[in-house]
Each structure stands twice: as C-alpha cells, then as structure tokens.
Amino acid sequence: MGNLLGPISGAHVGAILLLALSGLVLIILLILRGRKGPSPPIRPLPAFQDLQDEVGRAAERGETIHIALGSGGLNGEDAVTSLAGLQVVEALADVAVSYNVPPIITVGDPTLLPLIQDLLRRAYERRGLLADYDSGRVRFVAPSPVAYAAGAANVVAAEGVTANVVAGAFGAEVSLITDAGARRDLPQLAAAAAPRAIGALYPVTDRLAVGEELYAAGAYTTGERRYLSSLVAQDILRVILVLLILGAAVVALVGG
Known part of the structure; x- marks a missing residue:
C-alpha cells in the first residue's frame, strides 16, 4: 500500500506545487500589468452591488448595519471561507467610518476577533478618528454554531440595525439570523459556500452569493488589484x- 501511494502522492504534490507556482506567477504578472492599465473586469455580483449603499442608508437614519461572519475561524477547515467574509468587512470599514456608522460585527470563533478589531481600528486611524474607535463593535458571541446564530439573531432583532449582512462559514443555523431580519423586513445580503447554508438562505433573499462567488467578494467589494x-x-x-x-x-x- 505504501509503495502504491508513494509515487501517486509525489505526482499529486508536484502537480499542486506547479499549479500554485503558476498561479503566483500569473498574479504577479497581472498586478504589474494592471499598474499600467485599467483593472481587469469582473462580472457583477448582485449580492454585493448595494452593500455600500446600505451603509449610506444606515447613516441617513443614524443607525448601522449588522455583519455576521459565522462560526468559522482561522485554524480549521473554514479558514478560507472566514477570510472571504473578512474581506467584506474590509470593504465596508472605511465607508462606514466615513459615515460615522461603524457596523456591528458578530463572530463565533475567537481567532477572528482581534483580526477584525484591528481592521476596524485601522479604518479609524486612516480617517484620523482613532479616538472614536470602539472595540465593542466587534463581538464574539458563542463558539457553538447554533448558540452563535441565536446570539447574532438577537442583535438583529434588538439593536436597531437597518440591514443584515451574512458572509462566512455557516450551516443551516444561519436561518435563525435571517429569520430575525425577515421579521423586521430588513434588506438582507448573504454569501455562503456550504450547501446547507445556501439551502437555508435561498428562500430568504435574492441577493445571495454562493460557492466561489463568496471568494470573489473581496475583489468585487474592494476593487483592489491584488x-x-x-x-x-x-x-x-x-x-x-x-x-x-x-x-x-x-x-x-x-x-x-
């Protein structure tokens, strides 16, 4: 068994390394090329088209939006999905701080907490408003997916948010969060990769990014060349x- 798996594993590792190296070279070449020309076009994602507009509407009402990043963290199988959700926060942070309506961000894994707090803090620092930064806007709710979803749903129901954004690692428990938004008739924007989460989100909102669209969130919402x-x-x-x-x-x- 070991003799059979050895050559196959070596071939697989070689192919993966070749693809990774090719991808790195392509990214570097595209970044260098992009500096001398327009950014590469990407197709629109309806789930994120109105994201920054929702922040503006929240500012008009003197309220804010809620961003739920799910129960994934940086040290498990949901790390990539969680980082994709973090890019959504990155895209909104500067706009929200400019409008003075920092979002309420809920997480279900403590490894995300300091990272997102720092991201929000740097947005205040860039605007020269560091004294206004409140680390309490980023909240660790609970490590259990169901308990996290119940806690995030309470934020949606009780804290006067004007929009509900769901982006990250979720399962079927995400319906607790979106049901709270639906009861208040809030605009809801969602992005998920897990089939059970997609099934729960599909009946609730038509602004839904699924699968690899979630991983395109950073590119679409920030517009950054990287x-x-x-x-x-x-x-x-x-x-x-x-x-x-x-x-x-x-x-x-x-x-x-």
Whole structure:
C-alpha cells in the first residue's frame, strides 16, 4: 500500500506545487500589468452591488448595519471561507467610518476577533478618528454554531440595525439570523459556500452569493488589484486545468 501511494502522492504534490507556482506567477504578472492599465473586469455580483449603499442608508437614519461572519475561524477547515467574509468587512470599514456608522460585527470563533478589531481600528486611524474607535463593535458571541446564530439573531432583532449582512462559514443555523431580519423586513445580503447554508438562505433573499462567488467578494467589494488579479489568475488556471484533463482523456482514449 505504501509503495502504491508513494509515487501517486509525489505526482499529486508536484502537480499542486506547479499549479500554485503558476498561479503566483500569473498574479504577479497581472498586478504589474494592471499598474499600467485599467483593472481587469469582473462580472457583477448582485449580492454585493448595494452593500455600500446600505451603509449610506444606515447613516441617513443614524443607525448601522449588522455583519455576521459565522462560526468559522482561522485554524480549521473554514479558514478560507472566514477570510472571504473578512474581506467584506474590509470593504465596508472605511465607508462606514466615513459615515460615522461603524457596523456591528458578530463572530463565533475567537481567532477572528482581534483580526477584525484591528481592521476596524485601522479604518479609524486612516480617517484620523482613532479616538472614536470602539472595540465593542466587534463581538464574539458563542463558539457553538447554533448558540452563535441565536446570539447574532438577537442583535438583529434588538439593536436597531437597518440591514443584515451574512458572509462566512455557516450551516443551516444561519436561518435563525435571517429569520430575525425577515421579521423586521430588513434588506438582507448573504454569501455562503456550504450547501446547507445556501439551502437555508435561498428562500430568504435574492441577493445571495454562493460557492466561489463568496471568494470573489473581496475583489468585487474592494476593487483592489491584488484581489482582482487573483480572480483572473484563478480563471486562467481553471481553463488550463480543464484543458489538461480533456487532453489526458483524449490521449487515454486514443492509446486504449
């Protein structure tokens, strides 16, 4: 068994390293190219089109929005999904601070707490408003997914938010949060990767990003070249990978 797995594992590792290196080279080339020209275009994501507008509407009412990032953290299988949700916060932080309506951000894993607090603090610092920063706007609710969702739902129900944003690692328990928003008839914007979360969110909002659209949130909402270039590189690598698979299949058929 070990002799059989050894060569296969080595081939897999080599292929992964080659793809990773190719992706890194593509991202660097695209960033360098982007400095001399327009940013690469990306298709619109309805889930995020009105995100910054919701912050503006909250400012008009003297209220704020709620962002739920789920129960994922930085040290588990949901790390990538949690980082994608963090990019949504990054996109909104400067706008929210400019309007003086910092969002209420709830998390279900303590590893996200200091990272998001620092992100919000730096947004205040960039605006010269560091004295107004309140670390309590970022809240660790509970480590259990259901307990977290119940606590986040209470924020939506009781704290006068004008919009509910859900982006990160969730399961079916996300319906507790969106039901609280639906009872108050709030605009709800959501992004999730897990099938159970998508199934729970689909009946609630038509502004829903699913699967890889969640990972495009940073590129779409921030417009930063590093995220845009990463998306373009992923698309190119995906096409190359499909062509390689098709080529291998053709060779196998002809050889057989």
